[in-house]
Each structure stands twice: as C-alpha cells, then as structure tokens.
Amino acid sequence: MNLTFFGAAREVTGSCYLVESEGLRFLVDCGMFQGGKAAEIKNRHVPRFDPETLDFVLLTHAHIDHSGLIPRLVNLGFRGRVYCTDATVDLLKVMWPDSAFILEKEAEWRNYAKHKRRGELKTETAPLYTVAQAQAALKRLERVAYDEAIQPHERVRVCFRDAGHILGAAIVEVWLQEAGQTRKLVFSGDLGMPSRPLMNDPTPIHEADYLLVEATYGNRLHKTLAATIEEFVDAINHTLVHKKGNVIIPSFAVGRTQEIIYLLTSFIRQGRIPPHTAIFVDSPMAEAATEVTLKHMGELDVDARELMAWTRHNDAGPYIRFTESVEDSMALNKISQGAVIISASGMCDAGRIKHHLKFNLPRPECSVIISGFQAQGTLGRKLVDGARTVKIFREWVPVRADLYTLGGLSAHADRDALLGWLGHFGRPPQTTFVVHGEEETAIGFAETIHKRLGWPAEVPVVGASYELKGGKAHLR
Numbered sequence: 001m002n003l004t005f006f007g008a009a010r011e012v013t014g015s016c017y018l019v020e021s022e023g024l025r026f027l028v029d030c031g032m033f034q035g036g037k038a039a040e041i042k043n044r045h046v047p048r049f050d051p052e053t054l055d056f057v058l059l060t061h062a063h064i065d066h067s068g069l070i071p072r073l074v075n076l077g078f079r080g081r082v083y084c085t086d087a088t089v090d091l092l093k094v095m096w097p098d099s100a101f102i103l104e105k106e107a108e109w110r111n112y113a114k115h116k117r118r119g120e121l122k123t124e125t126a127p128l129y130t131v132a133q134a135q136a137a138l139k140r141l142e143r144v145a146y147d148e149a150i151q152p153h154e155r156v157r158v159c160f161r162d163a164g165h166i167l168g169a170a171i172v173e174v175w176l177q178e179a180g181q182t183r184k185l186v187f188s189g190d191l192g193m194p195s196r197p198l199m200n201d202p203t204p205i206h207e208a209d210y211l212l213v214e215a216t217y218g219n220r221l222h223k224t225l226a227a228t229i230e231e232f233v234d235a236i237n238h239t240l241v242h243k244k245g246n247v248i249i250p251s252f253a254v255g256r257t258q259e260i261i262y263l264l265t266s267f268i269r270q271g272r273i274p275p276h277t278a279i280f281v282d283s284p285m286a287e288a289a290t291e292v293t294l295k296h297m298g299e300l301d302v303d304a305r306e307l308m309a310w311t312r313h314n315d316a317g318p319y320i321r322f323t324e325s326v327e328d329s330m331a332l333n334k335i336s337q338g339a340v341i342i343s344a345s346g347m348c349d350a351g352r353i354k355h356h357l358k359f360n361l362p363r364p365e366c367s368v369i370i371s372g373f374q375a376q377g378t379l380g381r382k383l384v385d386g387a388r389t390v391k392i393f394r395e396w397v398p399v400r401a402d403l404y405t406l407g408g409l410s411a412h413a414d415r416d417a418l419l420g421w422l423g424h425f426g427r428p429p430q431t432t433f434v435v436h437g438e439e440e441t442a443i444g445f446a447e448t449i450h451k452r453l454g455w456p457a458e459v460p461v462v463g464a465s466y467e468l469k470g471g472k473a474h475l476r
C-alpha cells in the first residue's frame with residue numbers, strides 16, 4: 001500500500017492524500033490551497049495522478065481547504081462517488097456554488113483589468129471552476145451517517161466519527177484489506193476543541209496502524225473559553241448599555257456565526273446582557289449555513305439542543321433578524337445604537353462587513369469584536385494591529401470605536417487537546433504522520449508527540465510518497 005501527500009504537508013491548506021493498493025486508488029480530501037498568489041498557482045497545477053483512475057473520494061468536512069478542489073477533480077474526469085456526512089452534503093450545497101461564484105467573479109475582474117491595461121485581451125483567464133461545474137460535482141456526493149460502517153470497495157470498510165470541528169466534520173477510519181491482511185488507517189481531519197459551544201468533543205479513537213493527525217495549533221494553547229465569555233459579555237454591556245452604540249462582529253459564515261448567536265442567546269437566558277438584544281445577521285451565506293445547522297440540530301451538543309428548546313418556549317430571547325437584500329443591509333446603517341451586527345467576511349476583506357465598519361468605526365460609542373484568525377494583509381489584521389485609520393472603499397476611515405479580540409473560540413484543538421485525543425490510543429499507531437500545520441509547528445508537534453507519548457512521528461513534505469508495509473512506512 002502506498003500513501004502520498006499532495007497537500008496540507010508542512011502547511012495548513014490543500015488537504016489531499018492518495019491511498020493506492022493493488023490497483024485500488026482513492027483520495028482522502030481534495031482541498032483548495034489558500035493564501036495569495038502561490039496558492040492560486042498550486043490550485044491550477046494538473047494533479048500528479050489521473051482523476052479518471054480514482055475509485056472514490058472520502059471527504060472529512062466541508063471547509064474549502066479540504067473540499068474545494070473536488071469540483072475541479074470531477075471536471076478533470078473523476079467518475080466515482082464522494083463519501084461524506086449528511087451535514088457536509090448540505091453545507092457543500094451552499095459552499096461549492098458560492099466558492100465557484102467568487103472564482104468566476106475574480107476571473108471576470110482579472111480579464112477586465114487586463115483588457116483595460118493592454119487595450120485588448122489576448123489570453124483570457126478561465127475560473128478554476130464555474131457554478132455549473134460546482135453544481136455537477138454536488139451530484140457525486142454520497143451521504144453517510146456518523147458511526148455507520150460503509151464499504152465503498154470490496155476491500156475497504158470506512159467509518160466516519162464526529163470530529164467536533166464544524167457541523168458534519170469527521171475523523172475517518174479506514175480498514176483496508178491487502179494480501180489477506182487488514183490494516184487500519186485513521187485520518188483525523190480537523191479536530192475540534194473539547195467543551196466548545198455547539199459542537200461535541202472529538203470522538204476518541206483507540207487504535208490505528210497508520211495515523212494522520214492535524215497540527216494547526218500544535219504549538220499553542222488557546223485562551224480559556226471562560227475568560228473569552230467574560231470578555232464578550234463585558235464588550236456587549238459596555239457598548240450597548242453604557243456607551244449606547246452598536247457592536248459589529250466580523251464573522252465566518254459557517255460555524256462561527258452560529259456559535260456567536262448561541263453565545264448571545266445563552267447570555268440573555270442567564271440575564272447577563274439585556275433581554276431582546278437586537279441581533280442582525282447580515283450575510284446570505286451565514287443565513288444558509290444557519291438553516292443547515294438548524295436542520296442538523298441532533299448533531300449538536302446537549303447544551304445547544306437544550307438552549308433551542310428554551311428559546312422556543314420563552315419569549316425573552318433575542319430579536320434575531322437575517323437581512324436578505326442589499327437595501328435591508330444598507331438600512332442597518334441607519335441604526336445608531338442597540339444593535340449587534342454580525343456580518344461576513346470574517347477577515348473584513350470583502351462583503352457587507354465593510355459597509356458596517358465604514359459607518360461604525362469612526363464612532364467612539366461603538367465596538368468591533370474580532371473573534372477569528374486574521375491573516376496578514378487583511379483589513380481585520382490592520383484593526384487588530386491597532387491601526388488608527390484604515391482605507392475602506394477608497395476612503396480613509398478613522399478608528400475611534402473600541403476593539404475587542406476574543407481568543408478562545410477557535411474551531412481547532414490546541415496542543416494539549418491534540419495530545420489528549422492522541423492519549424486515547426490504547427497502543428501507539430505503528431506510524432504517525434503529522435499534517436495540516438505550518439512547517440515549524442508540524443515539526444515541533446512531532447517532537448512533542450515523541451517527548452510526551454514516546455511515539456515516533458513523521459512530518460511529510462508535499463509530494464512525499466510512502467510505502468506502508470507491516471506497520472512501517474518507507475519513503476519511496
């Protein structure tokens with residue numbers, strides 16, 4: 001059996017692993033690379049395997065850095081099925097067309113800019129994939145329930161376990177038969193932080209011959225959730241009650257928005273912020289993702305289900321409105337106080353959030369709450385780094401609003417949580433591969449595993465291919 005790493009090797013995006021065994025070939029994840037020009041080039045590389053010869057794909061979760069190149073794979077000739085959880089299918093119905101729409105717009109804009117610059121267009125850039133191609137790829141998805149064994153091939157048995165990362169996210173267990181022997185591979189996917197709102201804790205796994213474990217935060221400990229909650233409550237009360245302004249929350253549409261609505265509702269229930277606080281969710285994608293979340297309530301943790309029951313039977317809950325049209329979104333700018341506005345994008349670089357920042361940043365009575373990772377170069381990062389003025393829609397906007405940064409809401413397990421999950425293995429995997437972490441972090445986490453658990457751990461480079469034999473891995 002061979003295992004090849006095509007992405008998320010010494011980096012965090014582009015998850016894609018190829019397993020080959022006696023003519024059988026399948027992928028686990030086929031994600032997009034993200035972050036600037038270099039990533040764009042990698043996304044356009046022709047894969048070093050023939051998509052037509054793949055038997056199937058196993059998909060851990062909906063995030064674009066795990067799923068985003070599947071529409072392209074289908075377009076390049078992949079004819080098989082893509083197995084993933086029920087909720088992942090529902091999320092992808094929203095996310096793939098949205099991703100394709102952005103790719104189409106970017107290509108359009110680039111061609112237009114080129115045309116303007118050179119007067120004529122000699123080579124037109126095509127989008128990586130189109131909305132129509134994304135729709136076609138959706139037809140390949142095959143729904144699988146958590147904890148239910150499936151057999152996508154006569155020699156392969158697969159089970160998806162709750163990873164507690166985002167709705168539908170899974171750890172994938174694979175049992176593969178080769179020459180009369182069964183070997184077990186475990187792909188951790190992205191692992192959630194235990195005790196986080198909405199999500200269950202990652203399912204403990206007890207054994208594997210070969211393990212791939214993510215290491216996004218393999219070198220870091222998150223702020224505690226309790227401290228984050230205190231800070232969040234203070235920010236809301238200080239802004240709405242004392243300063244009489246608005247709270248603006250830039251947020252990722254999938255996961256984070258639902259988590260924030262959950263937290264605000266629980267604060268109201270506990271009497272910690274004013275009842276009937278007005279919450280506006282201004283992002284069509286966040287609304288769609290919230291609908292998918294409500295459809296899959298059964299997969300959320302007990303506290304979330306209990307809080308939902310409380311809101312249904314109690315009218316003291318929040319006033320939540322989803323704005324649809326651009327006009328409704330613009331109308332929010334007429335509200336001078338008492339509103340919590342949640343909008344995308346999460347890094348403030350695109351979308352409706354920019355309007356809300358433009359109107360509320362210059363007002364000292366308002367606050368901006370940053371709850372997620374802000375990449376270098378984004379508007380969100382400039383705010384976090386303390387810029388006094390920022391440019392929005394070609395205008396300089398003074399930053400007079402208060403800025404809060406909440407550190408404890410990460411969707412990824414931190415170093416100790418990862419070690420805790422690894423600690424459930426009854427016997428060490430024969431080979432452990434550390435993936436999905438920046439180079440330094442991944443190498444550091446492999447050392448931590450070795451030091452704390454005594455297991456040797458490999459940190460594959462991109463393109464590395466290993467022969468897996470008798471529990472050992474040999475670089476080919």
Ligand SMILES: [Zn+2]
Binds near residue numbers: 061063066165
């Ligand atoms: Zn993820």
